[in-house]
Amino acid sequence: xxxxxxxxxxxxxxxxxxxxxxxxxxxxxxxxxxxxxxxxxxxxxxxxxxxxxxxxxxxxxxxxxxxxxxxxxxxxxxxxxxxxxxxxxxxxxxxxxxxxxxxxxxxxxxxxxxxxxxxxxxxxxxxxxxxxxxxxxxxxxxxxxxxxxxxxxxxxxxxxxxxxxxxxxxxxxxxxxxxxxxxxxxxxxxxxxxxxxxxxxxxxxxxxxxxxxxxxxxxxxxxxxxxxxxxxxxxxxxxxxxxxxxxxxxxxxxxxxxxxxxxxxxxxxxxxxxxxxxxxx
Ligand code: PSU
Ligand code: MN
Numbered sequence: 001x002x003x004x005x006x007x008x009x010x011x012x013x014x015x016x017x018x019x020x021x022x023x024x025x026x027x028x029x030x031x032x033x034x035x036x037x038x039x040x041x042x043x044x045x046x047x048x049x050x051x052x053x054x055x056x057x058x059x060x061x062x063x064x065x066x067x068x069x070x071x072x073x074x075x076x077x078x079x080x081x082x083x084x085x086x087x088x089x090x091x092x093x094x095x096x097x098x099x100x101x102x103x104x105x106x107x108x109x110x111x112x113x114x115x116x117x118x119x120x121x122x123x124x125x126x127x128x129x130x131x132x133x134x135x136x137x138x139x140x141x142x143x144x145x146x147x148x149x150x151x152x153x154x155x156x157x158x159x160x161x162x163x164x165x166x167x168x169x170x171x172x173x174x175x176x177x178x179x180x181x182x183x184x185x186x187x188x189x190x191x192x193x194x195x196x197x198x199x200x201x202x203x204x205x206x207x208x209x210x211x212x213x214x215x216x217x218x219x220x221x222x223x224x225x226x227x228x229x230x231x232x233x234x235x236x237x238x239x240x241x242x243x244x245x246x247x248x249x250x251x252x253x254x255x256x257x258x259x260x261x262x263x264x265x266x267x268x269x270x271x272x273x274x275x276x277x278x279x280x281x
Contacts, residue, residue, distance in 0.1 A: 002278040004031045005050070005095040005103035005133070008042035008085040009068050010267065012060060013245040014106060015260060016252065020061055023264060027104070027271045034275025039100060041091045043069060046081030050098040059083065068241050070123035071130075088135065089127035092204060096131035101198055101281055103133050104274035106267045107141035107171035108206070109244065110149030113230075120243065121152065128158040128204040134194045134281075136207045136274040138266040139169035139176065143226060143247050146170045150178035153206065159197060160206040163190060163273060167210070172217040172262050174210035187273075191280030198281075209273050215265035217258065225251050225259070 006027050011020045024040060031038035039051035042060060049056055060066055060083050069077050069084035071093055077084040086094060088105050095103055109122025128135075140149045150168050153160055160168065162180035170176040184190035190207070197205055210216075229250040238246045252260040 001035070001037045002102065002281060003037040003039045003051075003100045004271070004274045004278045005091055005100045006031070006038055006040045006271070007088060007091040007103070007105055008040065008052070008060065009087045010106050011040070012066055012085040013068055014248055015263065016249075017061070019260075019264075021057065023267070024057055027267065030268055030271040031104070031275040031278075034272060034279055036102070036275040036278035038271075038275075039095075039098075041086050041094050043074070043077055043082070043084035043086065045083065046078050048078065048094050048097075050094050050100065060085065068245070070241075071127060072123060087122075088124040089122070092127045092131040092133045092135065095133050101133055101194070102136065102274050102278040104136045104267070104270040106137065106263055106270065107139060108135070108137050108149070110140040110144045110146075111152050112243070113143075113145045115145070115148070118239070120240065125149070125152050125156060125158070128153070128206065129156050130202070131204050132198045132202050134198065134205040134207050134277065136209055136270045136277065138171050138211050138270060139208050140171065141244070142171040142173055142222060143230075143244065146176045147178050150176070158203065158206060160208060161190070161193070162208045163187075165208060165210050169208050169210035171266065172211060172222055172259060173219055174213060174216045180208055187276050188280060191277045194277060195281045207273070207277070209270050211262060211266040212269050215262050217262055222259075225255050229254060
């Protein structure tokens with residue numbers, strides 16, 4: 001049975017602590033229902049773990065300040081024997097090493113807004129040039145410069161395909177001004193393409209799966225929440241790896257959980273599609 005990788009950064013840093021455990025179990029059950037094998041990826045006491053059990057997950061959930069590992073700092077955490085939560089880039093790295101070809105996340109990291117003053121581009125993008133994994137994602141997080149992130153993927157030569165969409169989705173929003181390289185309406189055809197492309201190259205594939213319409217946020221509402229939160233987080237001096245979790249946490253708070261509910265629904269939808277594809281690749 002083929003596996004679907006799930007990441008620990010989303011579980012540990014992307015949602016409130018009291019929802020982490022239930023979300024991990026819910027995503028695993030969704031993958032399972034599609035006839036694929038869910039493997040939660042993370043670092044437990046310095047051990048790269050592809051398929052964390054409940055005890056290992058509980059160790060990470062009980063630990064305070066579990067660091068977020070991208071491809072830059074992963075090795076330090078392995079070397080020092082610490083815990084770490086894997087982001088998209090390191091989940092791809094560990095999944096690829098274990099032969100896992102499909103991975104479900106929420107939204108990719110990418111090019112942050114305001115790069116003229118301060119450059120911040122997620123290691124997630126470069127990981128697609130190195131690790132042959134198909135990542136099912138609702139596009140890139142709407143907190144980013146979505147258009148520039150799409151261009152960066154193009155520059156890196158990363159294939160971006162849409163499942164039942166021509167538009168490159170933006171996390172809480174099902175569409176953006178950017179487009180995909182190709183649209184697939186049939187899961188069997190998409191799985192065939194993934195098998196073909198992963199065998200043909202050593203690169204990953206972005207499989208863009210828009211948030212289900214009924215769970216999408218209103219764009220104006222979203223933009224006003226984001227503007228408010230960005231000001232507050234910037235004023236607190238937070239930058240770098242802390243930026244994404246701080247912004248997500250704050251929008252979940254000021255939207256009274258509306259963004260959190262949308263986030264959870266889109267991840268569940270991605271887990272279902274990843275399971276469906278993994279069972280066919
Ligand atoms: N998707 C979500 N919530 C998250 C993330 C993805 O719905 O918290 C995480 C992923 O692990 C992604 C990371 O790799 O955010 C990007 O962080 P940064 O912008 O610091 O690279
Ligand atoms: Mn960054």
